[in-house]
Amino acid sequence: MHNHQLVNNVMNHDFVRAGLVFFFIIFFLFYVLAVIKNNKLRKQWPSYRTLFWTLGVFCSAVSMIGPLAEKAHVSFTAHMISHLLLGMLAPLFIVLASPATLLLRSLPVAKARLLASLLKKKIMHIFLDPLVAAILNIGGLWLLYTTDLYMLMHQYIWLFIFIHLHLFLAGYLFTTAILSIDPVIPQKHFWYRSLVLVIALAAHGILSKYMYGHPPAGVPLKQAESGSMLMYYGGDVVDIILIFLLCLQWYNASRPRQYPVSHNINSL
């Protein structure tokens, strides 16, 4: 465990911590400023989206700075809590905040057009395909926990940063591809998204159970057991929300024409 000290020391350095706090505050303020600008010129931006953005930034920050993040360097269980926050819960909140739409609305027209045309590029469509996003997301987890990558992550700071960035970005890509709440994101067919979601959730569950019996290199058996159960059931909680939101989209889209408004979800 000597090598654990290396990344641990860097991440717990006051300078690095201050930098991270600064980064998260900037990240948060960007959105708030865009909302203020948008509300002056256009239709009011719903306040629940700002709330989701706050929660999303908060979850990411808690996973990277503070007592949990410090513990995550030495305890696999704490590591798993911080990964659930950074890789699943934070992306869900961020997706519900529709940041891409807000960005397009608040940029000057020329720049917004440029961004919109970039989003329409073929390469973006490939990355935003639910299946590709799922492979990047869950495939990354398989690589991390079934090879020596998890051990190496604690030795090389650049690997640590890359893996955590990937975890969040792949989580965001996957969640946004499945839910397609942000209108900028191309919406695939409900059945395709459902199928990919079930397979991805299954691959996540299979990996958790596999890790219970085959701990990643350098992880003590007891920690691997509690960590993998946390991954299994914690993943379920977020996935239940994803499934609910996806089914709700189907429910609203398949509303029979002859019963226009009175039969929505609230009448149940």
Next chain:
Amino acid sequence: METSTAKSSAPFDNRYNFTARNSISGYLFGLGFVAFFDEAVFHQLLHWHHFYDKSTTSIGLISDGLFHAFSWFATIGGLFLFADLRRRKALWLVRWWGGVLLGAGVFQFFDGTIQHKVWRIHQIRYVDNVYIYDWIWNITAAMMIIAGIIITVRTKQKAKAAKHA
């Protein structure tokens, strides 16, 4: 629920137009409910089932993961279909229950025979005379399947008779 579109038929008849959807909603909810019951009661409350069993085959692990994931989707999706049937005034509760019993029974039977015994994902309880548990488990499943089939066939006949009348 005041809708004034009863031109062609009374809203009560709409359930005959959605016999399949009533069954599918039932199958999904039944499967999901049994999986949820299994997780909540046998894993979490009684601690009879184990999270991981060293003798699990790979295919058992994969099958367990797939069914676990699908069962959440089935529970939630089945209930949304139920809500959809209600707003269409097409809910046929008896037929829906037939679907629930069939879905629950088929999954429990598959779990009790293939998953527990052949792929050995875990046993019902880690005791010497586990075969007694296995028999009770699978007989319960078989009874649910038989009851589900009877209800499904009977309601289907009723729907056919009503359509021809």
